[in-house]
Amino acid sequence: KTMASRKKDGLFFCGEILDIHGYTGGYNITSALVTGRIAGMNAGAFAKEG
Numbered sequence: 001k002t003m004a005s006r007k008k009d010g011l012f013f014c015g016e017i018l019d020i021h022g023y024t025g026g027y028n029i030t031s032a033l034v035t036g037r038i039a040g041m042n043a044g045a046f047a048k049e050g
C-alpha cells in the first residue's frame with residue numbers, strides 16, 4: 001500500500017523495477033505513475049518522521 005520495502009526501512013519502489021504479475025492491461029506507464037506517486041508521498045512522509 002505504501003510501496004515500501006518489507007526488508008529495508010526507508011526504501012520505496014515504483015514503476016518498471018516492480019515485477020508485477022497481474023492484470024495491468026498493458027498500462028505500464030499508468031502503473032509507473034501511480035506507484036511513483038504513492039512511493040514519493042510515503043518516502044516524503046518517512047523522511048519527515050525521521
Ligand SMILES: Cc1cc2nc3c(=O)[nH]c(=O)nc-3n(C[C@H](O)[C@H](O)[C@H](O)COP(=O)(O)OP(=O)(O)OC[C@H]3O[C@@H](n4cnc5c(N)ncnc54)[C@H](O)[C@@H]3O)c2cc1C
Binds near residue numbers: 015017
Ligand atoms: C518500446 C516500448 C514501448 C512501450 N509502450 C508502452 C505503452 O504503449 N504503454 C504503456 O503503458 N507502457 C509502455 N511501455 C512501458 C513503459 O514505458 C514503462 O513501463 C515505463 O516507462 C516505466 O517507467 P519507469 O519510470 O519505471 O522507468 P523508466 O521510464 O525506464 O525511467 C527510469 C529513469 O531512470 C534513469 N536512470 C537509470 N539509471 C539511473 C541512475 N543510475 N541514476 C539516475 N537515473 C537513472 C533513466 O535514464 C530513466 O530516465 C513501453 C516500453 C517500451 C520499452
